[in-house]
Amino acid sequence: RHPFWPxxxxxxxxxxxxxxxxxxxxxxxxxxxxxxxxxxxxxxxSPEGKxxxxxxxGDDITHGFSLVLPISSLSNLxxxxxxxxxxxxxxxxxxxxxxxxQKWRMTHDQTYxxxxxxxxxxxKIEEDLPPCLYGRALCRLIHLVVKMxxxxxxxxxxxxxxxxxxxxxRAHLSAATALESMTxxxxxxxxxxxx
Numbered sequence: 001r002h003p004f005w006p007x008x009x010x011x012x013x014x015x016x017x018x019x020x021x022x023x024x025x026x027x028x029x030x031x032x033x034x035x036x037x038x039x040x041x042x043x044x045x046s047p048e049g050k051x052x053x054x055x056x057x058g059d060d061i062t063h064g065f066s067l068v069l070p071i072s073s074l075s076n077l078x079x080x081x082x083x084x085x086x087x088x089x090x091x092x093x094x095x096x097x098x099x100x101x102q103k104w105r106m107t108h109d110q111t112y113x114x115x116x117x118x119x120x121x122x123x124k125i126e127e128d129l130p131p132c133l134y135g136r137a138l139c140r141l142i143h144l145v146v147k148m149x150x151x152x153x154x155x156x157x158x159x160x161x162x163x164x165x166x167x168x169x170r171a172h173l174s175a176a177t178a179l180e181s182m183t184x185x186x187x188x189x190x191x192x193x194x195x
Contacts, residue, residue: 007130015174016195019128023118025079031114032078036184041087041109044185052088056106057185065194067178073189081179081191082120085109108183108192120180171195 011017023031039045044053060066074081086108093103113119141159148157172194173181181192 011130011171015172015177017174017177018180019125020120020123020180021118021125023116023123027114027116027118028082029078031116031118032074032081032083034114035083035085035112036074038085040085040183040185041107043087043089044085044106049088052104053086053106053185056088056104057190060190060192060194065192067191067193069189069191071184071187071189077179077182080176081182083182083184084120085112086183086185108181110181 040053043049057066061068074083086106089105089107091103091105092100095101110120111122113122145157145159148155173192178191178193183190183192
């Protein structure tokens with residue numbers, strides 16, 4: 001039994017909480033104002049980028065991954081949350097024929113700091129982060145293939161890769177972490193409810 005299982009039960013019950021170092025109210029308010037004034041990355045403000053973000057955020061809202069609030073809600077949340085700029089990134093993929101195709105992914109830039117220099121990613125408490133349970137999957141797979149080849153030297157070994165669409169988006173965030181994952185788009189506040 002892995003020592004992470006008790007924490008996993010809490011994540012599933014209460015939502016994933018990422019450990020962050022505290023930030024002073026003055027720094028938080030200054031960072032929020034900076035992000036409000038600056039807006040999103042250039043990739044999300046061009047006409048094409050805006051259309052992509054609008055579609056992707058619309059999908060998030062439809063699937064229950066994002067809560068939309070009026071921007072005036074920030075006055076009640078400013079002491080609890082952070083805003084991160086949005087962007088879009090071209091991520092090449094392949095289709096079923098192995099041809100390279102263009103695929104766009106929305107980015108939620110938790111590395112971008114405000115005047116405090118304390119982005120959400122910089123505030124993380126690394127030693128308290130949950131372990132990556134999939135980090136050794138490739139090594140285990142290679143060992144399995146070698147073992148199978150040793151036991152069955154003339155049998156064909158078939159292997160498959162499956163992409164579980166939005167698998168990580170299935171885990172919900174705790175309220176505290178959701179408030180650290182806010183964005184602004186089309187003069188609305190979007191609170192990420194999922195990873």
